[in-house]
Amino acid sequence: MRLRPIIQSLVLALAASWPAAAAPPTEAEMAAKIDARLAEVWAREKALAAPPAEDAEFLRRAWLDLCGTIPPLNDPDGISGIRQFLDSNDPDKRVRLIERLLARPSHATHFANVWKNVLLPQDAEVQRLGGEAGFQSWLRGQFADNVPYDMLIASLVLAQGQANQAGPALFFTSLQLKPEELAASTSRVFLGTQIQCAQCHDHPFDHWKKADFWGYAAFFARLERPQQAQQIAFQVSDAATGEVMIPGSSEAVTPRFLGGDTSGDDLGKSRRERLVQWLTWPENPFVARAAVNRVWALLFGRGLVHPVDDLGRHNASAHPELMSELAEYFVRSGYDLNRLVRTLTQTKAYQLSSRSPPGAEDRPELFARMSIKSLTAEQLYDCLLEAMRRRESASPAPQSALVLNRGLDATRQAFLMRFRAPTQGATEYEGGIPQALTLMNGTNIRQATDLNQSDLLGALDAPFFTAAQKVEVLFLSTLSRPPRSEERAKFVAYVEQAGNRQALGDVLWALLNSAEFMLNH
Amino acid sequence: MSEHSRRQFLRAAALSAAGVSCSGWMPRLARAAAGDPARRRHCVLLWMPGGPSQMDTFDLKPGHANGGPFKEIETSVSGLKISEHLPKLAAQAENLAIVRSLSTAEGDHNRGTYLMHTGHKPGGPISFPTMGSTLSKALGTDDAELPNFISIAPQVALNSAAYGPGFLGPRHAPLTVGSGNVIAAPQQPAAGLGVDDLRNPGVGREQEDARLDLWRMLQTSFLAEHGSASPKAQNTVYERAVRMMRSEAAQAFDLAGESDKVKDAYGRGQFGQGCLMARRLIERGVPFIEIALRSNGGVLGWDTHQQNFDRVKSLSAELDAGWATLMTELHERGLLESTTILWLGEFGRTPTINPGAGRDHFPKAWTTVLAGGGIKGGQAYGRTSADGGTVEENQVDVPDVLATLCRALGIDPATCNISELGRPIKIADGKPIEALLA
Numbered sequence: 031m032r033l034r035p036i037i038q039s040l041v042l043a044l045a046a047s048w049p050a051a052a053a054p055p056t057e058a059e060m061a062a063k064i065d066a067r068l069a070e071v072w073a074r075e076k077a078l079a080a081p082p083a084e085d086a087e088f089l090r091r092a093w094l095d096l097c098g099t100i101p102p103l104n105d106p107d108g109i110s111g112i113r114q115f116l117d118s119n120d121p122d123k124r125v126r127l128i129e130r131l132l133a134r135p136s137h138a139t140h141f142a143n144v145w146k147n148v149l150l151p152q153d154a155e156v157q158r159l160g161g162e163a164g165f166q167s168w169l170r171g172q173f174a175d176n177v178p179y180d181m182l183i184a185s186l187v188l189a190q191g192q193a194n195q196a197g198p199a200l201f202f203t204s205l206q207l208k209p210e211e212l213a214a215s216t217s218r219v220f221l222g223t224q225i226q227c228a229q230c231h232d233h234p235f236d237h238w239k240k241a242d243f244w245g246y247a248a249f250f251a252r253l254e255r256p257q258q259a260q261q262i263a264f265q266v267s268d269a270a271t272g273e274v275m276i277p278g279s280s281e282a283v284t285p286r287f288l289g290g291d292t293s294g295d296d297l298g299k300s301r302r303e304r305l306v307q308w309l310t311w312p313e314n315p316f317v318a319r320a321a322v323n324r325v326w327a328l329l330f331g332r333g334l335v336h337p338v339d340d341l342g343r344h345n346a347s348a349h350p351e352l353m354s355e356l357a358e359y360f361v362r363s364g365y366d367l368n369r370l371v372r373t374l375t376q377t378k379a380y381q382l383s384s385r386s387p388p389g390a391e392d393r394p395e396l397f398a399r400m401s402i403k404s405l406t407a408e409q410l411y412d413c414l415l416e417a418m419r420r421r422e423s424a425s426p427a428p429q430s431a432l433v434l435n436r437g438l439d440a441t442r443q444a445f446l447m448r449f450r451a452p453t454q455g456a457t458e459y460e461g462g463i464p465q466a467l468t469l470m471n472g473t474n475i476r477q478a479t480d481l482n483q484s485d486l487l488g489a490l491d492a493p494f495f496t497a498a499q500k501v502e503v504l505f506l507s508t509l510s511r512p513p514r515s516e517e518r519a520k521f522v523a524y525v526e527q528a529g530n531r532q533a534l535g536d537v538l539w540a541l542l543n544s545a546e547f548m549l550n551h
Numbered sequence: 552m553s554e555h556s557r558r559q560f561l562r563a564a565a566l567s568a569a570g571v572s573c574s575g576w577m578p579r580l581a582r583a584a585a586g587d588p589a590r591r592r593h594c595v596l597l598w599m600p601g602g603p604s605q606m607d608t609f610d611l612k613p614g615h616a617n618g619g620p621f622k623e624i625e626t627s628v629s630g631l632k633i634s635e636h637l638p639k640l641a642a643q644a645e646n647l648a649i650v651r652s653l654s655t656a657e658g659d660h661n662r663g664t665y666l667m668h669t670g671h672k673p674g675g676p677i678s679f680p681t682m683g684s685t686l687s688k689a690l691g692t693d694d695a696e697l698p699n700f701i702s703i704a705p706q707v708a709l710n711s712a713a714y715g716p717g718f719l720g721p722r723h724a725p726l727t728v729g730s731g732n733v734i735a736a737p738q739q740p741a742a743g744l745g746v747d748d749l750r751n752p753g754v755g756r757e758q759e760d761a762r763l764d765l766w767r768m769l770q771t772s773f774l775a776e777h778g779s780a781s782p783k784a785q786n787t788v789y790e791r792a793v794r795m796m797r798s799e800a801a802q803a804f805d806l807a808g809e810s811d812k813v814k815d816a817y818g819r820g821q822f823g824q825g826c827l828m829a830r831r832l833i834e835r836g837v838p839f840i841e842i843a844l845r846s847n848g849g850v851l852g853w854d855t856h857q858q859n860f861d862r863v864k865s866l867s868a869e870l871d872a873g874w875a876t877l878m879t880e881l882h883e884r885g886l887l888e889s890t891t892i893l894w895l896g897e898f899g900r901t902p903t904i905n906p907g908a909g910r911d912h913f914p915k916a917w918t919t920v921l922a923g924g925g926i927k928g929g930q931a932y933g934r935t936s937a938d939g940g941t942v943e944e945n946q947v948d949v950p951d952v953l954a955t956l957c958r959a960l961g962i963d964p965a966t967c968n969i970s971e972l973g974r975p976i977k978i979a980d981g982k983p984i985e986a987l988l989a
Binding site for chain 2: 151152205206211214215218224226227337339340384385386387388389390392401402404447448449450451452457458459460461462463464465466467468470471472476480514516517520521524528532536537539540541543544545546548549551
């Protein structure tokens with residue numbers, strides 16, 4: 031059954047009913063507005079903004095944020111590789127870089143990874159159900175096509191069919207089709223509201239009551255569930271009947287939008303369709319703000335509101351006007367995620383350095399300095415892989431092969447299990463001693479620093495490279511910048527003095543284990 | 552208070568609660584603290600993958616048709632009897648609290664393993680941490696030389712989430728020994744208990760020093776310009792890992808210094824040597840150690856659908872040697888009173904014997920054993936029916952067992968950690984069983 035036409039008709043019906051709005055500001059105009067708002071806050075809080083990031087800093091950050099990996103030395107597209115970017119004198123090179131990155135397949139994969147971790151519970155059961163690869167490939171398609179965010183939500187909430195095929199059904203089956211789980215998850219992810227506490231009692235901090243939670247959960251009541259309680263659900267389809275009750279009572283709860291009136295009886299539309307209408311309604315008070323907050327958090331390490339999915343009245347932001355303006359901009363530009371990313375990355379704020387001297391006051395909520403973000407497990411693995419690969423060749427490894435075989439790789443899965451950190455802790459370093467040991471002595475790193483197994487080292491082990499050139503390539507391949515003069519002096523001396531070819535492996539080991547490598551600054 | 556997140560508030564509250572409960576709650580703990588201010592609590596989980604047969608170990612029914620060929624023997628506690636194949640444990644029965652009335656609902660290996668390790672059923676949106684992670688977090692300190700949670704011979708292939716730190720994050724993951732990514736140090740026994748990733752065998756000390764020297768230059772200059780918390784945290788963790796690799800404390804993993812007599816007493820298999828390693832780790836203050844009895848390479852040693860009696864007999868010998876010797880040696884060093892031991896599998900086995908002389912999965916009525924510090928030993932708690940098919944008295948569930956374990960360790964089971972989704976999650980949901988607590 032083709033969902034697209036249904037979704038499109040729902041969304042278009044809404045657009046038709048909404049009074050024609052003025053075109054949104056251009057990306058550059060909006061970026062300037064954002065900077066102006068932040069500057070107001072800095073002036074008020076007497077915060078000093080960090081200096082602007084240098085080209086190398088910006089390049090690495092943009093690659094990691096948008097494609098989940100570090101930049102290659104050279105890139106045939108002419109701008110995204112380290113050498114080309116640093117050498118270019120084009121005043122618009124940063125804007126052009128962002129456009130190129132958004133067009134790469136690895137961008138779609140990276141965003142699919144990030145969103146998959148947000149949407150699916152991190153559970154072995156989910157992996158056993160199968161279908162994670164199908165879910166991820168569906169997500170990847172959405173980002174590759176820059177599907178508008180309201181359509182993406184609609185497709186997800188209206189999912190039908192088998193969980194093990196390419197499509198969003200796994201979102202439902204991984205939560206066992208339970209209305210309370212679906213309510214908790216969708217409100218957290220799409221509404222930025224942590225309503226799950228109100229499932230059993232009135233929310234301790236926010237204003238939601240039990241009736242609010244169950245009124246919202248009622249939208250998910252009419253799904254075909256397996257007959258036996260113990261059976262695992264494998265597919266999603268609507269049912270004609272089904273109700274939820276507040277635990278302890280036997281009265282069916284009428285579906286009610288969060289913070290709104292009852293949805294009324296819209297003949298011909300299923301409960302899920304009615305919910306999608308509300309979610310994609312341009313004046314929905316939650317969706318655009320939650321989306322903007324999440325994308326902001328992805329790029330800046332922390333949302334305008336923190337935690338990223340807790341946008342209640344109890345959790346005020348330091349930037350309320352900015353939040354409202356960004357949310358409105360997002361809706362008026364058609365929920366265009368790429369446009370939002372381009373806008374945010376054009377701001378001066380995104381391009382601030384992360385440098386701060388030790389002892390400087392840390393007030394990340396002001397965004398006067400770029401926060402340092404930890405790499406996710408997927409990013410770390412991909413960076414290690416990039417750092418091992420032959421870098422000087424003109425043609426990088428075929429993107430498609432890399433992108434498709436991800437999920438099946440057992441080594442990668444084992445690594446991810448070891449390093450997976452809770453998604454809320456983007457600016458905290460979550461690793462412990464076992465992770466450090468793996469990165470210092472584990473199989474991946476031993477391969478990467480062994481002359482005979484590493485493409486990179488093997489390629490450098492040629493007589494026509496001087497020690498200085500070899501060291502420079504290693505720095506560029508890992509830290510995405512050339513060595514500073516004192517680093518050059520020490521490392522080149524080490525390589526020349528050691529006399530053996532293994533010295534390069536030692537240099538690479540030091541670089542790969544450095545904080546500078548494994549953090550996104 | 553505008554930016555002060557609820558998460559930070561609750562985290563601080565949880566930390567202080569843990570602090571309060573560890574600092575003077577239990578009379579036993581206060582006494583121990585008075586004697587030696589540095590003394591801490593330890594927990595050992597003896598994990599029996601496959602599902603150990605309760606009717607052939609701790610809850611025999613010799614007169615009944617379901618009883619099988621094993622006989623009961625007297626223990627050091629009058630009236631308390633266990634399998635004839637656990638003689639050394641029988642001699643120390645005053646340390647054991649045998650809970651015969653455990654009843655759970657998961658009869659599948661994966662699900663049962665997850666349930667027993669985390670206290671929660673699998674399949675929900677929350678990734679619950681394994682008990683080793685929650686308890687080591689409550690018992691350990693951040694700056695300890697050795698990791699606070701060490702897992703010997705874990706079965707990660709089966710259900711990695713059951714052994715993982717869940718929403719507590721990778722910092723509370725165990726250091727694994729002998730899991731298969733073995734880098735065997737030269738003196739390790741043939742059982743192959745190398746600490747995963749402790750060394751790079753191709754790199755000697757001098758080269759390691761040279762690498763660290765280069766590394767420290769990069770760290771120093773990066774940290775000089777980036778003073779926020781996460782680069783500092785990364786540096787600290789790494790320096791601790793290096794310190795651990797080279798410390799005297801890491802000698803704990805090297806069994807070469809132990810005499811043959813001691814090694815023989817524990818049993819030369821992986822489990823026995825794992826128990827020996829656990830004693831050495833406890834001597835150095837490690838708060839939580841999990842040891843699996845895999846029976847020399849078998850993945851689900853206790854899963855005796857066939858030839859139950861032969862296999863349980865040989866497994867019992869390994870169990871008896873390792874566990875009893877561990878308790879003896881801990882007692883000799885004055886450490887048993889601060890070490891609580893939990894013996895557990897994912898479920899029990901059927902009272903009725905199948906045609907293959909085996910027993911099948913049975914979570915309805917089975918046995919777990921608590922021992923050591925904080926536990927009132929020398930008793931059997933709860934009772935099953937004459938045929939072993941149902942619990943007749945004092946039925947308990949896994950959250951209760953975990954809550955009891957917490958109390959024995961001086962931890963308040965209601966202490967909360969914050970999950971991924973912002974919800975406070977108690978360490979253990981059940982009610983402690985007072986009769987089991989000293």
